[in-house]
Amino acid sequence: MLKIENLHVSYGGIRALRGISLEVPDGKIVTLIGANGAGKSTMLRTISGLVKAESGSIKWNDKELVGLSIDKVIASGIAMAPEGRRVFSDMTVLENLRMGAYLRNDKDGIEKDIQRVYELFPRLKERNWQLAGTLSGGEQQMLAVGRALTSRPQLIMLDEPSLGLAPLVVQDIFAIIREINKTGTTVLLIEQNANMALKTADLAYVLETGNITMSGTGAELLVNEKVKEAYLGKHKN
Amino acid sequence: MSRILPYLLSGISVGGQYALISIGYTMVYGILRLINFAHGDIFTVAGLLMVYAAATMPLYISAPLVIILTIILGVLVEKVAYKPLRTAPRMSVMISAIGMSYLLQNTMWYLTGGLAKKYPTLPWISDKINVGGTTTSRVTLITPFLTVILVIFLVMLIKKTKIGMAMRAASRDFETAQLMGVKVDSVVSFTFIVGSGLAAVGSMLYFTNYATVTPVVGAMPGLKAFVAAVFGGIGSIPGAVIGGFIIGICESFIKGASWTTFSDAFTFGLLIVILGVKPTGLFGESLTEKV
Numbered sequence: 001m002l003k004i005e006n007l008h009v010s011y012g013g014i015r016a017l018r019g020i021s022l023e024v025p026d027g028k029i030v031t032l033i034g035a036n037g038a039g040k041s042t043m044l045r046t047i048s049g050l051v052k053a054e055s056g057s058i059k060w061n062d063k064e065l066v067g068l069s070i071d072k073v074i075a076s077g078i079a080m081a082p083e084g085r086r087v088f089s090d091m092t093v094l095e096n097l098r099m100g101a102y103l104r105n106d107k108d109g110i111e112k113d114i115q116r117v118y119e120l121f122p123r124l125k126e127r128n129w130q131l132a133g134t135l136s137g138g139e140q141q142m143l144a145v146g147r148a149l150t151s152r153p154q155l156i157m158l159d160e161p162s163l164g165l166a167p168l169v170v171q172d173i174f175a176i177i178r179e180i181n182k183t184g185t186t187v188l189l190i191e192q193n194a195n196m197a198l199k200t201a202d203l204a205y206v207l208e209t210g211n212i213t214m215s216g217t218g219a220e221l222l223v224n225e226k227v228k229e230a231y232l233g234k235h236k237n
Numbered sequence: 238m239s240r241i242l243p244y245l246l247s248g249i250s251v252g253g254q255y256a257l258i259s260i261g262y263t264m265v266y267g268i269l270r271l272i273n274f275a276h277g278d279i280f281t282v283a284g285l286l287m288v289y290a291a292a293t294m295p296l297y298i299s300a301p302l303v304i305i306l307t308i309i310l311g312v313l314v315e316k317v318a319y320k321p322l323r324t325a326p327r328m329s330v331m332i333s334a335i336g337m338s339y340l341l342q343n344t345m346w347y348l349t350g351g352l353a354k355k356y357p358t359l360p361w362i363s364d365k366i367n368v369g370g371t372t373t374s375r376v377t378l379i380t381p382f383l384t385v386i387l388v389i390f391l392v393m394l395i396k397k398t399k400i401g402m403a404m405r406a407a408s409r410d411f412e413t414a415q416l417m418g419v420k421v422d423s424v425v426s427f428t429f430i431v432g433s434g435l436a437a438v439g440s441m442l443y444f445t446n447y448a449t450v451t452p453v454v455g456a457m458p459g460l461k462a463f464v465a466a467v468f469g470g471i472g473s474i475p476g477a478v479i480g481g482f483i484i485g486i487c488e489s490f491i492k493g494a495s496w497t498t499f500s501d502a503f504t505f506g507l508l509i510v511i512l513g514v515k516p517t518g519l520f521g522e523s524l525t526e527k528v
């Protein structure tokens with residue numbers, strides 16, 4: 001379980017997170033929704049160690065993550081597909097997946113997990129040897145998710161996996177997120193597409209300018225008037 | 238042919254030496270986006286170390302020892318001058334590099350008293366041999382082969398091994414490489430190990446052709462190796478190697494045409510032309526690719 005308490009993060013003078021507390025229980029899909037600049041990416045980047053926390057604590061299976069180097073955080077069973085895909089453009093699809101498993105040494109296990117990614121994303125299998133930079137946007141997003149899976153994480157963090165994708169592909173991606181979760185992987189999902197995210201999530205948090213303003217099950221927030229108005233594009237009559 | 242051959246031979250040989258030095262520039266740039274101005278001085282230090290080592294030890298001990306000491310120096314320079322500035326603006330790191338370069342130079346002045354030190358005659362390597370009617374030293378023949386072997390080895394290392402893959406990932410996207418669990422510090426250290434090691438090998442091949450080593454004598458070949466790296470497309474290893482050979486051969490022919498005075502001017506003229514016509518060099522990545 002991931003348990004965050006009173007987390008503060010600043011960039012220079014800008015306070016991006018102002019005392020966040022949230023929980024990600026094992027085996028669940030948890031989503032964090034919020035407007036542009038609310039601090040969603042900052043949250044994930046702080047968990048992974050890319051950004052330093054100012055104060056507060058991030059407990060992962062009762063172990064403190066604040067202050068750990070990034071590779072230690074990753075080694076503890078957390079993987080992240082960053083915002084904007086960020087695939088290694090001059091490496092092949094297969095090499096990208098191998099990079100995801102960089103910290104692992106069990107060759108057979110890695111091969112098995114790469115095959116599993118290929119089962120989830122048959123498109124990637126066909127494009128095994130293609131340079132990642134030449135993939136379409138949707139394929140790159142699949143690769144970014146696949147790459148995060150090959151480390152065989154306990155917790156996978158996805159930063160806007162549906163960004164810029166066609167509606168049908170978005171459906172696919174969400175189906176795969178559920179699929180990943182079914183095999184026991186905990187998912188922490190950031191989304192602009194609040195509708196899909198809330199439908200998929202067991203638990204949801206709403207982030208506004210660095211503060212959590214609402215939380216509840218996905219179903220609860222989906223019918224919440226304030227959420228409807230601000231994030232689902234539905235107005236009260 | 239017999240008139241051209243000696244110039245071609247010496248051009249290829251000097252080119253190989255430039256190539257070995259330029260790999261250090263290009264690899265460090267590829268990872269840190271930093272021109273390591275101290276690299277030419279590390280090359281010179283390797284020359285001086287050989288002067289001292291060869292005075293008391295046989296070649297089969299002194300050569301590996303010099304390579305190891307040069308590697309330690311290279312890694313140390315990184316830890317002291319660049320690592321603390323990992324997140325600093327690029328201009329600060331550049332100033333630190335220039336400072337490091339002068340520090341090394343001045344330390345050499347201090348230790349040698351500014352006197353030219355006689356470079357040892359390395360057994361076998363310095364022997365005179367006859368190629369197609371021209372007399373030359375064995376090093377002229379060895380250099381291109383050794384260079385090509387080392388480069389092939391290096392390219393395989395980067396293509397096939399885990400640390401090589403980590404290097405490629407980090408040179409593209411530092412942050413995402415870290416998210417895969419790559420320890421950037423180890424990758425950077427590895428880069429300096431390879432670059433300094435090759436510079437040490439290059440220095441042995443280079444100084445064998447010269448009588449003495451002074452603290453500033455490495456500046457010129459260092460600069461030319463840098464031009465070679467830019468010419469080939471900084472960041473690209475094959476580019477740096479080809480750049481090194483082209484510059485070496487061109488210089489040698491210019492000298493052969495008794496325009497020796499212009500050979501340096503040629504190299505730097507070339508730099509200006511490349512920067513004007515194709516700033517990314519022969520094999521350079523386009524600058525927009527790095528997001």
Ligand SMILES: Nc1ncnc2c1ncn2[C@@H]1O[C@H](COP(=O)(O)OP(=O)(O)OP(=O)(O)O)[C@@H](O)[C@H]1O
Nearest residue numbers: 011014016034035036037038039040041042043083
């Ligand atoms: N490296 C940085 N330096 C300075 N400010 C930053 C940096 N990264 C983010 N910020 C600021 O922190 C705030 C939160 O940014 P963050 O990227 O976490 O938002 P987000 O919720 O992910 O937004 P989006 O939905 O647009 O991705 C923003 O005001 C942003 O400008």
Ligand SMILES: [Mg+2]
Nearest residue numbers: 040041042083
């Ligand atoms: Mg974001």
